[in-house]
């Protein structure tokens with residue numbers, strides 16, 4: 001399936017990469033090579049962060065029994081389709097700055113930048129990623145042995161190659177495809 005067959009039209013000139021990234025629910029079962037997966041995390045590694053703290057922390061599974069553990073922390077609606085993805089990851093961040101132990105109020109912002117770097121690198125490699133806020137956070141802390149006082153769990157991500165939408169449940173298949181965006185004018189305001 002070509003990643004260039006996007007119907008998205010920008011209002012202004014933008015690199016096609018930003019239009020070609022979208023979040024599929026149909027994943028092919030085909031595994032992702034370890035080196036490729038590390039390339040995605042490497043892209044995340046170079047994201048900017050407040051005080052260069054790099055507060056993001058990714059947990060991932062690409063084999064059993066880790067995959068089943070990761071699937072178990074997804075809400076049912078997401079597990080329905082994400083169970084086919086060959087890699088599941090969890091985006092977390094450290095709640096406190098390492099240099100002074102104070103709360104890092106920008107950790108989520110930085111983790112967001114890291115996840116997007118990963119997503120863009122994946123798109124460049126012809127891979128697909130889909131973020132999921134629909135997780136059972138309490139189950140994630142317990143199942144993955146994370147300290148909730150130190151780590152904040154943000155979202156899960158499915159990583160793989162796009163698959164056959166016909167294998168999805170009908171209601172899910174109907175949502176498959178690149179989505180539209182609000183007009184740019186609703187997102188920006190000039191200060192004069």
Ligand SMILES: Cc1cc2nc3c(=O)[nH]c(=O)nc-3n(C[C@H](O)[C@H](O)[C@H](O)COP(=O)(O)O)c2cc1C
Pocket residue numbers: 021022023024078130131132133134135155177178179
């Ligand atoms: C933080 C975050 C949480 C999301 N949670 C879910 C989710 O739980 N389930 C789901 O199917 N999609 C989820 N999505 C995907 C969004 O619905 C999707 O990114 C949005 O509709 C825009 O579509 P696009 O990514 O294809 O451009 C999430 C995306 C983000 C960034």
